[in-house]
Amino acid sequence: MKKVAIITGASSGMGKSTAFKLNAKGYKVYGMARRTDKMDDLKAKGMEVVSLDLTKDDTIVEAVNTVIEKEGRIDVLINNAGYGSYGAVEEVPIEEAKRQFEVNIFGLARITQLVIPKMREQKSGRIVNISSMGGKIYTPFGAWYHATKFALEGWSDCLRIELKPFGIDVVIVEPGGIQTEWGDIAMENLNKVSGNGPYAPLVNKVISASGKNKDKLTEVSVLGEEIAKAASTKKPKTRYLKGFLAKPLVTMRKWLGDSTFDKILMSQMK
Template sequence: MQKIALVTGSSNGIGLETALALAREGYHTYASMRDTKKAAELLNSAKKEGLELSIIQLDVDREESVKSAISQIMSEKQRIDILVNNAGYGIFGCLEDLTLDEMRQQFETNFFAIARLIQTVSPIMRKQQSGTIVNISSVAGRIGFPGTPAYISSKFALEGLSECLRYELSPFGINVIIIEPGVIKTNFFNAMRMPGSQKPDSPYKEITNKVIGGIKMMAEMGTPPKEVADVIIKAIKEKNPLPRYPVGNDAIMFLEAKKMKTDIEFENYLKKELF
């Protein structure tokens, strides 16, 4: 029986490369996105390679959209074997420069939307007694730094949720994997919302701009999104996948430094690296 994969946020970057990688591995892949008009690049690549890939509309922030997409997949294929929770975005701005509504919106997409998708898909996988859920976190899910507290907090929350799910779902044959990319060479940072940096009277303007500049410089030499897709494929092929997979030399470097240093030493190290 052919296995079925669903990838959210597939219009570009990590989602696009992951959808193609899964299809190359023989999965019938549903590449989902909020705006299906952005599917041209993905469809062209799939057509050239003769891949089994379907575009499906899915707005992760809307419950009815999630239910509709999952119902369509189940109607057509009667199973879901891989769920890759990739859709998300980031906000630049220190805490005082953000509204609580902006914080809530960040969590709605980066955390609650993922919880919604898992609540919808996990009963299907439980019935199958098999499945893999891949949550795209970030090295920022384990390392805090200034300028992006909303994004970082949402990723810390996702890491905690994923750890809990490994215990809850493993008895039913379901693997939960956390992917922790560093700075990836995509349009993610260009698309980040920057309410804090746009406030001329913000006392945090200087530090926010320094962090933005540092991360953008790193992004110019960032890890290609295909490398993230390759790690995902490697992870789902393993019989007993690890809980976490860092991706990119920068992610590995930061996590190793955090492991080897005291908290104060690591703070000082990060200050030098980022700003």
């Protein structure tokens, strides 16, 4: 019997790459996203495509019920969907800040709640939460995004302890800089929100620094393989840190004081 895997945010980037990797490993993959038209390549490989909007509870319930009705089981949930809302704290509308949490935390939590009962019934399962090195470090103008990822780290740690007695693993993947549309979208949002006004000088430096590092970013397939490994290996680690600058930055943040890390971080914004 094939193991069944749900992947949110499977229409692009790491989610799509992971879908192909798990499909190749013999999993029955359900790719979920708002942009179902972007997943025809998944269908072509025999994967299932399901519409999902993490800001709408009815679509979350319907998506999970679809899998349970068709398969009768869920072995893996990969919470990959998310985005980065960048801008000065003073200038990001609170409604947008709430949406950032709705997608990156509350929508993620809701689909997890709906999957857990089936995994408990099976006495087995794997929940893989895609966090970020941004759940351990910080960057200028990323306050709301980093807040969601810091929250996801602690939330996942608590969930891991709660679900261990039921044979369910909870794993965190912390990507560094990856070649996806994520960075471009985040910088576009930053420029739109804070590109004019009191924060403009630093905004321009942040956007410029982001552009200079584009050719150094890790290929998305590397993260797809890492996520697939976290989802399928017999004895997973609790955390997987992978991608451009992930290990050095998280290590520096762990061992250096706040002021020193601030200086190192801002020295790159030129």
